[in-house]
């Protein structure tokens with residue numbers, strides 16, 4: 001489901017472009033390029049190359065207008081046309097963080113070359129100008145603490161934070177006002193998610209974007225300043241190393257099961273800041289646009305949440321962490337909301353009005369733990385199969401239990417869920433806590449240990465006009481509350497030893513080690529009840545997928 005959802009999240013555009021087949025060979029490669037273009041690119045980029053294809057209105061950033069000759073990802077200086085290799089790279093690999101797909105596996109090399117020449121023909125100066133020389137980028141110096149610290153100083157002094165914010169999450173004071181060259185609102189990239197950078201997230205790629213800028217966007221270029229001696233190449237590399245250091249070594253893996261370790265009775269943390277969370281593993285859940293139930297919203301601001309979970313046999317707590325550029329409702333972001341509503345029309349269903357809206361988050365469970373894989377409809381259930389929700393919003397204390405029979409039918413249940421929340425530097429952290437036993441038998445889940453429990457997530461950024469059906473969603477995942485392994489668990493390997501003779505040597509050695517660690521009270525819990533699909537300890541995880 002996650003796969004399908006992500007696919008849907010890429011925008012309606014896909015529905016329009018996917019049908020089709022091999023393009024018949026034509027005389028002349030420009031003619032061939034036109035055929036490839038009309039079939040595969042025009043629904044987004046427009047038959048005339050003006051970026052106004054029928055699907056374009058559903059996406060932000062909008063598809064490139066090729067008649068302007070402005071390209072973001074180049075090896076050439078700011079304001080110059082790109083090289084053929086630059087354009088080919090974007091066609092081959094696509095642009096992460098946007099709807100622009102990569103075509104390497106979809107189109108033959110000849111078709112990709114032909115369509116590259118065809119999109120150049122939308123901008124006549126390509127014909128008369130010589131192909132520009134790529135800049136010489138040299139080689140990346142090695143990263144070290146000192147470089148990164150100097151890069152940080154530079155980040156502050158040349159005011160990258162104006163747009164990207166101190167912590168890099170794209171929430172700087174100028175962020176709500178940014179526009180691209182066609183007056184569309186544009187987000188300052190969240191520098192901590194380098195896997196979403198349009199031109200790639202390595203230090204070399206970041207350095208290149210800093211040298212060349214990203215034409216058509218407010219992102220400045222620094223090649224001229226380097227050439228004029230206002231800054232050294234070394235300083236720019238340091239800055240690139242600092243930017244790279246804001247993101248993790250690797251993009252987060254997506255796993256099906258969120259593991260909730262067991263802590264001592266009474267030790268379930270209550271607050272966001274509790275240091276106990278520092279030791280708890282984070283599970284990354286991608287979120288995509290809710291574009292199934294009307295009114296839809298094709299431009300949600302929140303694209304993922306990190307989930308941590310703990311229980312003590314009596315209570316469970318989740319800490320949810322997601323990046324959000326504002327603590328909604330923030331008056332500074334009202335202009336952003338107005339513009340985003342304006343450009344994301346047409347919106348089917350009720351029209352959206354700009355309004356001060358809080359941020360919201362919901363966690364969804366089935367009313368009871370299902371046998372097998374059966375689960376309610378992931379978008380808040382249906383009339384015959386309701387779901388149980390925890391609903392949090394930024395303008396109220398605590399969170400609210402609720403029952404839903406579809407996105408339009410949500411009713412509050414009595415009582416509340418304990419919550420602690422903090423917005424800081426472009427990031428929300430929220431702790432939600434409940435006893436494993438439900439407060440009432442009215443469709444509230446009874447949490448059990450040792451079984452995978454379905455769980456799903458919804459997020460809304462109020463300043464991005466999100467509420468109700470307009471927001472981001474995940475598919476179903478599982479949360480698994482570990483129990484201390486009963487002693488009988490450790491008998492199994494011993495039996496195996498007896499049965500398999502020689503092979504058992506290895507097994508028994510392991511069993512002995514286990515027994516030793518058990519005796520020492522170490523938490524080593526093999527969870528043998530969990531099948532291969534849902535084993536939270538499986539590592540490496542064959543189901544792991546890169547985030548969208």
Ligand code: HEC
Pocket residue numbers: 011013014017036037040041042043044045059061062063064070071072073074087090091095098099100101103115116119198
């Ligand atoms: C689903 C919509 C969609 C389809 C289909 C699509 N593109 Fe794009 N394309 C985009 C968007 C959106 C951008 C701009 C992203 C941005 O501004 O960050 C883009 C940007 C580009 C760029 C600009 C790269 C740069 O450096 O600025 C090129 C070149 C390009 N597309 C070529 C193509 C070609 C060729 C095809 C067909 C084979 C195609 N695109 C199909 C959405 C699409």
Ligand code: HEC
Pocket residue numbers: 061072155158159160161162163164174178186187188189191196197198199200206209210214217218219220239243
């Ligand atoms: C005036 C606002 C502004 C300032 C100042 C600014 N940026 Fe950006 N930056 C942007 C915007 C907007 C984008 C996103 C462009 C896009 O999505 O097409 C961006 C994108 C980026 C990217 C992502 C590149 C990619 O491949 O997608 C990096 C890295 C970056 N900026 C680093 C920096 C650094 C370092 C500085 C300081 C030298 C800086 N920016 C200053 C607005 C700004």
